[in-house]
Amino acid sequence: MRFVSLAYKNLFRRPVRFGLTVAGIALAVAVAVSLAGFNIGYQEAIERSIDRLGFQVMIMAKGCPYEAATMMLKGGTGLLYLPSETYETVKADPNIQSITPVFIGIAEKEITSIRDDSGSAYAIVAGVEVDSYREMKPWLDFETEKGFEGGRWFDENSEDELVMGYEAATYEQRKVGDTFMATIWPNGRVDPLVKQFRIVGVLKRTGTQDDGTVYLPLKAAQKFFNRPDELTILGIKLEEFSGSKLQEFESRWLKLPEVQVVSLEQVKGTLVMLIGTAQAMIAAVAVIAIVVAIIGVINTILMSVYERTGEIGIMKAIGAFRGDIFQLIWLETLAVCILGALAGSVLAMVGSSLVEVAIKALIDIGVSGSIVTITWDILAWAIAGALVIGFFAGLYPAWRAASMMPIDAIREGIG
Amino acid sequence: MNSSNAVIMEARDLKRHYRRGSEIVKAVDGIDLDIHGGEMISILGPSGSGKTTLIHLLSCLDSPTEGTLSVMGTPVAGLTEDQLTGIRRGTLGFVFQKFYLLPTLTVAENVELPLMFYRQPVSRAATMEILRMVGLEDRASHLPKELSGGQMQRVAIARALIVRPKILIADEPTGNLDSENGHAIFELFRSLVREHGITVLVTTHNLALGYQADRIVTLQDGRVLQEEKGPKAYQQVH
Numbered sequence: 191m192r193f194v195s196l197a198y199k200n201l202f203r204r205p206v207r208f209g210l211t212v213a214g215i216a217l218a219v220a221v222a223v224s225l226a227g228f229n230i231g232y233q234e235a236i237e238r239s240i241d242r243l244g245f246q247v248m249i250m251a252k253g254c255p256y257e258a259a260t261m262m263l264k265g266g267t268g269l270l271y272l273p274s275e276t277y278e279t280v281k282a283d284p285n286i287q288s289i290t291p292v293f294i295g296i297a298e299k300e301i302t303s304i305r306d307d308s309g310s311a312y313a314i315v316a317g318v319e320v321d322s323y324r325e326m327k328p329w330l331d332f333e334t335e336k337g338f339e340g341g342r343w344f345d346e347n348s349e350d351e352l353v354m355g356y357e358a359a360t361y362e363q364r365k366v367g368d369t370f371m372a373t374i375w376p377n378g379r380v381d382p383l384v385k386q387f388r389i390v391g392v393l394k395r396t397g398t399q400d401d402g403t404v405y406l407p408l409k410a411a412q413k414f415f416n417r418p419d420e421l422t423i424l425g426i427k428l429e430e431f432s433g434s435k436l437q438e439f440e441s442r443w444l445k446l447p448e449v450q451v452v453s454l455e456q457v458k459g460t461l462v463m464l465i466g467t468a469q470a471m472i473a474a475v476a477v478i479a480i481v482v483a484i485i486g487v488i489n490t491i492l493m494s495v496y497e498r499t500g501e502i503g504i505m506k507a508i509g510a511f512r513g514d515i516f517q518l519i520w521l522e523t524l525a526v527c528i529l530g531a532l533a534g535s536v537l538a539m540v541g542s543s544l545v546e547v548a549i550k551a552l553i554d555i556g557v558s559g560s561i562v563t564i565t566w567d568i569l570a571w572a573i574a575g576a577l578v579i580g581f582f583a584g585l586y587p588a589w590r591a592a593s594m595m596p597i598d599a600i601r602e603g604i605g
Numbered sequence: 606m607n608s609s610n611a612v613i614m615e616a617r618d619l620k621r622h623y624r625r626g627s628e629i630v631k632a633v634d635g636i637d638l639d640i641h642g643g644e645m646i647s648i649l650g651p652s653g654s655g656k657t658t659l660i661h662l663l664s665c666l667d668s669p670t671e672g673t674l675s676v677m678g679t680p681v682a683g684l685t686e687d688q689l690t691g692i693r694r695g696t697l698g699f700v701f702q703k704f705y706l707l708p709t710l711t712v713a714e715n716v717e718l719p720l721m722f723y724r725q726p727v728s729r730a731a732t733m734e735i736l737r738m739v740g741l742e743d744r745a746s747h748l749p750k751e752l753s754g755g756q757m758q759r760v761a762i763a764r765a766l767i768v769r770p771k772i773l774i775a776d777e778p779t780g781n782l783d784s785e786n787g788h789a790i791f792e793l794f795r796s797l798v799r800e801h802g803i804t805v806l807v808t809t810h811n812l813a814l815g816y817q818a819d820r821i822v823t824l825q826d827g828r829v830l831q832e833e834k835g836p837k838a839y840q841q842v843h
Contacts, residue, residue: 193721199709504705507666508764509694509722511687595686597666600701 193514197521201529204494208526211490215530215576216537218479223538223564223572224545225472231546231563236461240454242398244326245425247436248452249280249443269294271420272449274412279446280424285439287427290326293317293408294422295415298373298382299362313358313372313404317411320346326425330400333392337365341391349410352387357401359392366392370404376416383414468552483530484583491523491587502591503599516592523584524577531576535569613771613804614640614663619672621658621827632658634827635672642771645798645805647815647835650824656808657776659824663806664697664774665689677771694723698765698773702780704757706749706764712736713745716763723768735763739793755786762793766803773797775807779814791817 201208251270277291299313320343324330332341333356344351354364364370366389374383387406395401412418428435440451495502502515510518538545542562549561621633633655640646640663648656661667662674665681666689674681676692684692706715716735717727736742739759749757758778765773775794779787791814797803798819809815818835 196707196710196718196721200707203709500703501705501707504699504701505718505722506686506690507664507693507699508719509690509768511690511722514722597661600666 193517193521194525197518198525200494200518200522201525207490207493211486211526212530212533214483214486215527215579216533218476218483219531219534219572219576220537220541221472221476221479222575223535223568224542224562225469225476226568226571227538227542227562227564228472228545228549229469230565230568231561232465233462234563235561236458239398240458242327242329242396242400243425243454244427246428246431246454247426247439248454249276249424249426249449250422250452252448252450269296269422271417271422272424274419274421276446276449277421277424280426280443283439283442285429285435287429288322288325289427290322290425291319291408291421292323292423292425293411293415293417293420295374295411295417297404298375299371314399314402315372315374315406315411315415316403317406317408319408320344326427327400329396331394333359333394338392339366341366341393344390344405344407346407347409348407349413350385350387351390351407353391353393353405354389355393355401355403355405356395358404359389361402364389364392366390372404374414376414378416385414480579484579487523487526487580487583488587490526491519491584492590494522495519495587495591499594499599499602502594503596503602506594506596507600512592515594516588519588519591520584523587524580527576527580527583528573531573534576535572538572539564539569610641610643612639613642613677614638615673615675616663617673619659619662619669619674621655621662621667622670631827633662633669636824636827636829638663638822638829640772640804640806642804643798643802644820645794645807645818645835646820646822647818648806648808648822648824649810649812649815650830652810654824655827656824658827660774660776660806660808664699665692695768696771698768698770700758700761700765700773700775700778702777704749704754704761704781706757706760708749711746711748712741712752712760712763715749715760716767718764719768732763732767735766738766738797739763753786754782755789758782758786758790759793762790766797770803772804772806775805777808777810779809779811787811787814 249272251272253270274291277289280286281289293316295315295317297313297315298311324343332338334341338359341353344353352370354362354370359365362370368389370387370389372385372387374385376383393400393405406414409418412420428439436453443449443451505515505518506512542564546560546562616636616638619633619636619638620631622629622631624630636655636659648659650656658667662669665674665676665684668689669682677696679692681689681692707718710718713729713732713736716732720727733742733745736745739762741756741759741763744752744756744760749760752760758781762773762775762778773794779790782790791807794805794807795817798805805818807815807818815821816835820835821833823830823832
C-alpha cells in the first residue's frame, strides 16, 4: 500500500460527491481550454482568411475601412465605390508588384434558389479581371469531381458566363453547365434586371469567403449593376511589404480624393481587438468557474477530513506522523484536480466543435473555417494549472487534518 | 522476575485534570501503576471513573498534567506529538471500541496499513500469518462491509499486531460486540499473552470479561480503588 493508492481509494468513498467535485473542476478546465483554443484558433482563422485574400493592401472608397475589410472576408452590404480611373492611376506606382481591380455587388437569387430561407436570398457577386485576380490568388483552381469536370474561367467579354465558389455551388446544388438566375438592382434604376447565367466552372474549396462568391467578368458586373466606371476595391501586393514602404505608399495615394489605403495587417489587429471584448467576457466566466471549482474542492476535502476525524486519529495512533496525514490529504486533493483536468481536457476536445458552433451563433466573428484550435500545449498548461490549483487548494484541509491531536480526533470520532 | 515480566510501563502519581467551564475535572487523580511484560491487565470501573483517560495516558495519546510515565524505560513527559508517535511505533498496538477500518481497503490492506506509515515493505505471507492468528485467513480479500462486528474487531486487532507491538492496548474492545464475540475477543487476547508474550491492557464494562485478566485494576473517581489477581478473583465471582 502506498500513499498515492490509499489517497486514490479514499476518493471513491463518496462517489457522488467526488464525481460532482471532479465535474466542477472538469467544467472549469473545459471552459479554460476552450477559451485558449478559441484565442489561438481565432487568430489563426483571421490570419488564414486574410492571407487567403491574396492582398497586402487595399485601396477603397473612404468610409469605415474595417467594415469594408470585414465585407471582403465574410460579405455584407453597404458597399462604397471608387472611380475606375483610380485603378489606372495607382497601377503606375513603382512599388506595386501586382494589382487587381474588384467590383462587388449583391444580387438576389431567390428566384432560382431551391431554398426558401432568407439566408439564401442573396449572393455576393464579384466582378474580376481574371489574369490579375489569378496572379493575386494563384491557389485558385477548378473542382474536378463528378459534375464539376471541365471547369474554366469565363471569357472576359462574356455577359452570360459565371464561375461559382465551391460552397455557393453546392448550396445551390449547381454543377458545371447548369444555369444560375440572379435578380440585380442596377444603380439608379427602378426596375430589377433578371439575368440568366451559365456556370462554366466551380472553384475548389479554399476555406475563405471566396467559396461563397459568384464570379462574373469585371465589365459585365459593372454593366449589370449600372456602375460602369466604378470599382469596390483595388487589391495590391507591394514589391516590398514593410512598415516604412507601406507608409510611403499610403502618403502617395491618400492625396487622391475619396480614397483610403488599408493594410490587411491593420485589419487583422482590428478584428482581433473587436473580438477581444467577447474573449474577456468568456475569460471572466472561466475565472469564475475556476474559483467556484477551487472552493468546491476545498469544501469537499474539508468535509471528507471532518467525516474521517476518528479515522485520522487512529492513523496517528498506529504510527502516522503529522507529515503522513498531510501528505495523504494533500494527495487526495491533487488527485481530484488531476482527474478533473483530464476529464475537462477530454470534454474540451470532444466539445470543441459544439463550442465553435455556439461561438459562431453568439458572435459575428468575421472569418470562415475552424476557430477553435486545441493544442497539446494548451492541454499541458491546463493540467499543470490544475496541479497548481490542487497544490494550493489542498494545503488548508491537509494542514487541518495533520494538526488534529490523535486523542481529540479519536474522541470526536467516537462521539 | 524474568525478562518477560519486567516492568515495561511505569506510571507514578499520574494525573490528568482538565477544565470544564468553571469546574476542574480530575479524570485521573494520582495513579501509580506498573505493567509487566507478558501479562494481561483489565481496567474496570463505572462510567466516568477515568478508565479511558488512563488508557489514553498510558497509550501516549494524551499527556498527563502531573506525574511521570515511562514506556520501555523512556520518560514521555514533555515530548512533542511526533516524538510520542515515535514512542508508540513498534511498542504499542491499539484497538478501540469503534473499529475504524478503512471501508475502501480489503481486510489484508487494512491490516497492512500501519506498515505504510512505518515505510516497511509489505509481506503478504506475514499478513496472512497475523490473519490466521485472529482466525480470518479466509477473509483477506473481503471488504469491511462484508464482515460481522466480531470479525471487524479481529481485523482491528490484526492491524495492531502487524507491527509486532510489545503492548496491545484495547479500549472497550467488546463495546460494540455481542456476548459470544466479546468472549472470543478476550480469548484471543489471552492467547496472545500466552503464546506470543504480548502484554495486553484492556478496559471494559463487562466484569465477567474483565476478570479473565491476570490482574484487575478497578478505578473510581480517577483513583485506583482496588487491584486484584485475575484468575483467583474470577473464580471468586463465579
